[in-house]
Amino acid sequence: MDSPRYRFAPSPTGFFHVGGARTALYNWALVQRTGGTFVLRIEDTDESRNSPEWTQGIIDALAWLGIDSSSPRFEGPYFQSANAGLHRDAAMGLFEEGKAYWCDLTAEQVQARAKETGGQGYDGHSRDRGLGPGPGHVLRFRVPEGMTVVDDLVRGRVEFQNDTIEDFVLLRGNGSPMFLLANVVDDIEMRITHVVRAEEHLPNTPKQQLLWDALGHAAPVWAHVPVLVNEQRKKLSKRRDKVALEQYRAEGILADAMINYLMTLGWAPAGDTEIVPWERIVGDFRLEDVNHSPAFFDVKKLAAFNGDHVRMMSPEAFIEASQPFLQGDVPWAHERFDAGTFARVAPLIQTRIGALSEIPAMVDFFFLADPPSDPDAWTKTMSSDFAADALDAMSAGLAACPWDAESVKAVLEAFTDARGLKLGKTQAPVRVAVTGRTVGPPLFESIQILGRDESMRRITAARARID
Numbered sequence: 001m002d003s004p005r006y007r008f009a010p011s012p013t014g015f016f017h018v019g020g021a022r023t024a025l026y027n028w029a030l031v032q033r034t035g036g037t038f039v040l041r042i043e044d045t046d047e048s049r050n051s052p053e054w055t056q057g058i059i060d061a062l063a064w065l066g067i068d069s070s071s072p073r074f075e076g077p078y079f080q081s082a083n084a085g086l087h088r089d090a091a092m093g094l095f096e097e098g099k100a101y102w103c104d105l106t107a108e109q110v111q112a113r114a115k116e117t118g119g120q121g122y123d124g125h126s127r128d129r130g131l132g133p134g135p136g137h138v139l140r141f142r143v144p145e146g147m148t149v150v151d152d153l154v155r156g157r158v159e160f161q162n163d164t165i166e167d168f169v170l171l172r173g174n175g176s177p178m179f180l181l182a183n184v185v186d187d188i189e190m191r192i193t194h195v196v197r198a199e200e201h202l203p204n205t206p207k208q209q210l211l212w213d214a215l216g217h218a219a220p221v222w223a224h225v226p227v228l229v230n231e232q233r234k235k236l237s238k239r240r241d242k243v244a245l246e247q248y249r250a251e252g253i254l255a256d257a258m259i260n261y262l263m264t265l266g267w268a269p270a271g272d273t274e275i276v277p278w279e280r281i282v283g284d285f286r287l288e289d290v291n292h293s294p295a296f297f298d299v300k301k302l303a304a305f306n307g308d309h310v311r312m313m314s315p316e317a318f319i320e321a322s323q324p325f326l327q328g329d330v331p332w333a334h335e336r337f338d339a340g341t342f343a344r345v346a347p348l349i350q351t352r353i354g355a356l357s358e359i360p361a362m363v364d365f366f367f368l369a370d371p372p373s374d375p376d377a378w379t380k381t382m383s384s385d386f387a388a389d390a391l392d393a394m395s396a397g398l399a400a401c402p403w404d405a406e407s408v409k410a411v412l413e414a415f416t417d418a419r420g421l422k423l424g425k426t427q428a429p430v431r432v433a434v435t436g437r438t439v440g441p442p443l444f445e446s447i448q449i450l451g452r453d454e455s456m457r458r459i460t461a462a463r464a465r466i467d
């Protein structure tokens with residue numbers, strides 16, 4: 001048997017959607033496991049909405065996801081617009097065989113007739129009128145009698161009575177091919193054996209299967225993967241939800257985490273953890289195991305996956321991945337940034353972050369002349385009855401203690417014990433004095449790295465501000 005040929009067929013009409021990314025990854029995983037081919041076809045026939053920049057965005061996004069166009073398993077990109085001649089020839093062939101016919105009704109006339117008869121859609125008005133091509137005439141497919149059975153690897157067996165399928169349009173009045181036709185003719189031309197795509201195309205499938213048959217080819221294996229929904233169980237939409245893959249990438253979601261998370265939308269690897277490397281996914285992924293109910297795209301869960309993947313990185317890889325977030329639009333003056341300091345801080349924050357975009361707020365106090373100011377954090381922590389005394393105790397203790405995190409901690413502990421308090425409480429004003437924030441990397445290590453003079457200067461300044 002020839003090796004399977006999968007395809008991914010996006011329309012370049014906007015930012016690359018996380019749902020598209022999931023579909024692409026499903027196809028890519030299957031190609032890796034079966035030794036097949038991944039065909040990228042850009043369905044660029046909607047001229048009013050296409051743009052070359054979206055096409056480039058798709059190719060870049062796929063590359064980021066590890067779907068590498070230089071791989072021997074990758075074929076394309078092909079452009080659907082280049083095949084318009086083939087689409088028309090196929091349609092004319094169907095006409096010559098009596099499997100399609102011309103119709104002169106406009107869309108408005110079709111609607112008006114449906115309304116009159118209480119029917120739905122097109123009623124087959126021109127089936128036997130023997131019309132030829134003419135200005136504004138559309139070419140319609142003559143849906144045969146009987147039943148169409150779609151065997152879908154995810155949805156199971158779905159039956160469609162052909163008398164519920166209207167004679168759909170193949171060529172528009174201006175001669176341009178419709179999506180249903182172009183998509184099938186391209187799949188046939190590209191010898192596609194497996195169509196794995198979004199569930200929203202399921203209603204198209206019986207029509208497309210009829211076309212495969214009419215064109216003399218056995219239909220491919222179908223698999224329609226579940227839609228992605230948001231927290232309100234509504235289909236993810238560009239207007240409502242954050243759907244652009246690029247945006248998650250810019251926020252510092254790692255490619256490995258995104259790949260891992262997207263694969264688990266509707267599917268789960270065997271075993272008790274969903275955090276698995278790509279090699280495991282390739283070995284285990286089966287379309288038959290994909291759940292057909294809608295999958296919740298949970299941004300919080302994605303951040304948790306990302307955190308797990310961040311923690312799996314080597315310290316060097318983490319420092320490397322952090323670089324884009326330490327440069328450019330960051331709140332500190334560039335001359336104060338110090339790579340050596342960051343390298344010491346990095347292991348402390350690697351265990352604490354979700355997305356890499358959280359890094360600047362975790363480390364900015366090291367590189368700013370003064371800690372960032374947060375009035376809420378200040379009020380919350382400095383209004384306690386022990387805040388001033390805690391800062392006094394720290395100023396005095398830090399002046400003389402050995403300079404390591406343990407000793408810094410011992411100074412605050414001595415004060416805390418003497419007052420019968422808890423370290424969790426007494427740390428808060430010290431943290432805000434030194435870092436400006438209520439959360440951040442471990443405090444005593446941070447003070448050690450910031451240095452004795454600068455830490456004491458900040459604590460003294462905060463103490464003065466309380467008065």
Ligand code: GLU
Nearest residue numbers: 009010011043183197201
């Ligand atoms: N171009 C179609 C889309 O982006 C995909 C069609 C298909 O996968 O068959 O929705």
